[in-house]
Amino acid sequence: MKLTDLPTPCLVLDRPILRANLDMMAVAVGRLGVALRPHMKTAKSIDVARLALSRPQVQTQGITVSTLAEAEYFFGHGITDILYAVGITPQKLNRVAALNTSGAAIMAITDDLDMAEAIGAHPTGARTLIELDCGESRGGIDVDGDVLLDIAAALGNRLAGILTHAGHSYGGRTIEAMAAIAETERRIAARGAARLRAAGFACPIVSVGSSPTALHATSLEGVTETRPGVYMFGDLFQAQIGTVNADHLAVSVLASVIGRRKAEHRIVVDAGGIALSKDRSTEAAPDDWAFGRVLDIDGVARFGRAVVRRANQEHGVIDLDPALPFPPLRIGDRLRILPNHVCMTAAAHDRYFVVDGGRDVTDIWLRVNGW
């Protein structure tokens, strides 16, 4: 099967690029001397997880997931050590507990005292990390507040450690800025662990990480593991903040030309807002690619600065490069579109069509979507 045979729109995953990205992060985290707990929220595929967990350059320690559907899927494929890194609720704790009773070792996170009491009182429950806020202002408590020790006490023997996430690293625009955010992330996590230990609590796990901070941290002293995810694939946004090489974007959307508008120097493709997502991450980046950058079927930038300007539900309207002549494309010809934010784009698709740099589809890897 070749790319020209596939129904469009669909996802294409370039395996050599994926491997190169996995190696890049494995080297970076390996040098820092902490474990890599890859976050599977982007890839949601056991095949990708197996590659991410088998890099020789780094010690790995289980996986991270963003949904319980992922937890169930990866446990069903033999991975037991799983960190569910979104704040747990009472109902979800029951679902996690059922999996743990079946042999999984799923850990939860919380930043809430009432929830910690519910976890501590649960007959099976889950080992739990306390979430600290290191500047993202989304989840997590203040590392210096009294509630840290109250939550630890409420968790009792379910307490497994500390977690923080420097999601605000996506706002960094230089390597120095990323390194500074990574240092704050490390410092907050290590301080939380020190406070717990000083109060007599065990804190075996000290977990940090986003792709930018995992890559650009200069030290992870006091940390035990990091949880990057989007580095596996990369996207137009991550390339601009230095997480991946701009020519190392592993996933693109294969689309077919469905309209030619020569007078407007535009073409229309069958990848619209659902297939690409409506994410506009690059709006805040130096180079704004609207809803995606347009390459030819081989992933070559043959069309200059061609971008998906409009993304209606099933229509992508592409502004062609004004410096280039109208390309000799026919209805049904294939293009590849690089996404703004690959986590969001991939979420609309149920599988990857894997290529090894060419047009031959060498594997089909399924994803686990939903909740």
Next chain:
Amino acid sequence: MKLTDLPTPCLVLDRPILRANLDMMAVAVGRLGVALRPHMKTAKSIDVARLALSRPQVQTQGITVSTLAEAEYFFGHGITDILYAVGITPQKLNRVAALNTSGAAIMAITDDLDMAEAIGAHPTGARTLIELDCGESRGGIDVDGDVLLDIAAALGNRLAGILTHAGHSYGGRTIEAMAAIAETERRIAARGAARLRAAGFACPIVSVGSSPTALHATSLEGVTETRPGVYMFGDLFQAQIGTVNADHLAVSVLASVIGRRKAEHRIVVDAGGIALSKDRSTEAAPDDWAFGRVLDIDGVARFGRAVVRRANQEHGVIDLDPALPFPPLRIGDRLRILPNHVCMTAAAHDRYFVVDGGRDVTDIWLRVNGW
């Protein structure tokens, strides 16, 4: 089963509101004396289609779809008269032809002379409408150009009529503006049909429509059918351009509280960018609801102006109303979030949990996603 039992995030569909919206459009289109060919791109559900097709106030004529996955699904559920209203490609024509050989009557659309020749030469193929541009500048040819007659000739006995879509009606902000766009849509379609007939071609179908123009048209003389879709559910954007009543939004995302940030007057829920979509339609509307408007579990606006300010992959960060005290919500409590653009939001979910105004789940209706 009750809303409090459901895993979150998930879609809630309020059936009485859906019925009211279906009746509103049925009355509007019935008065115009044309057939309603409801567009199933929003609902993607046979259960919703059956309700939309059974309104006594209007004559219906098949359905419209936006993907071939929808076409296959609805044909599998017994609907044969289907218009696939996205420009066809050679590969998709083969897929449509296979369905038509099996008893479906799927029509295609094209605005391309080469493609029209391929359709005309195909051994089975599909009856095809010629797409005209009435101002949206996405698909369709100029109604007055020579190519209209060239495409008609190339299609030969596959020619079934004319189609146009005033998607730019979403840019209208008054009833008068909508009515004017609807009149342009009607005039262009009728003129295309007249040109075809004057040249000796049959043109049995003259198809127009978006929800705003179907609702606000004052005459559809010369038109045979209209294709609204989003009116069934409505959303925060459509409510502001007058397509649906603001208290008649049929679909919301049920979410659980996963974090409480009293110091920032915020809560965090488990409906993020995937569950809500990253669509920001209301950014261009008078009232910008960021990534969604937050109601209580019963769909009541108990929290004043509470909006989802940030939508990360699985986290929605809600800014609470500064004029109201911090609400007595606990971790795991349920909220309902109204979407910016329901077509995009629903696309992330595989089913609707149907309620009849209360908290009891009275039905589960599946959706057909993907391509």
